[in-house]
Amino acid sequence: MAARLYDLSSSWTFPNTRQQVWDVIADPSMAWPDWWPGCTLAKPLERSSQTATSNNELLLATTATLNFKASLGYTLSVSYHPTMVDDPKEIIFDAGGDLEGEGRVILSDKANKVTQMDIEWRVRPTSRWMSFLSPVAAPAFTYAHAALMRRGEEGLRDYLARQNGNK
Template sequence: MVARIYDLSSSWTFPNTQQEVWDVIADADMSWPDWWPGCTFAKPLVRAPYASDASDAEILTATTAGLNFKATLGYTLKVSYRPTHVDSPNEITFDAGGDLHGDGRVMLRPLPHGGTQMKIEWRVRPTSLWMAFLSPVAAPAFTYAHRVLMRRGEEGLRQHLARQDKGNRK
């Protein structure tokens, strides 16, 4: 049985500059577990060899992160995230593996009144047998769990950026 493909998108806005948001989400050390509730490292980062004078983008594309995401419905997804293209500070495209296989991208753009909009697009297929089996009937529940997880990520990033702002003002 082949599981359905999920086209998932989110849009987050922050009062911070595009560069400030980029510096956190495109961190080569993948600091996401520091600010995203329910996100933990599944294993240490894996980094392919890169030149000693590599740019931040080259280091990022040499990095694969294995992350766990705890869903509100009680299950945990193990997802690997490997950036494939980096256009700093505008866009990251990536491949996903593990319990979700597919690809996605994160796009940042400045807002006219200030601040930054971040759009996240995922096109993934569940690979775990139980999710593939349940997809025909559980798709609304899986989509709901994704929305809640993304809202937690947005709020966590918003709080993280606010703490950084306060630290920079001292």
């Protein structure tokens, strides 16, 4: 039996320009642990090409494996490998590790230099324990994902405010 597919989405908003948000989330150094509480780098970044010169080329050549501590006490190790970059609008990426599938981040401009970031996930758990518990624990896993995403949004908002001298 195949593991349950999770279709997860989040929308984050920031009082920053789309370029300011993009510069942080699409940084080839994948420094998400600098702003996302509960996120740590699981292992050094992997680069498939050392000849990439632009940030977009570097991003497409990078695989980052990050650990995320869920509010329910477990930690997921997830790798991210961008497969499409449309600077500064959209990133599509493959996910591997404890969650396998794909994701998409879309940035759009709103009124008064507000940026909306829509995040979509279509993933299946690969760990035996999550796959086994999914039929009964799916609501708890979905709740834990939402809580993790709220921490990410708050962390990025605070980080952007510090970067822009607003705090």
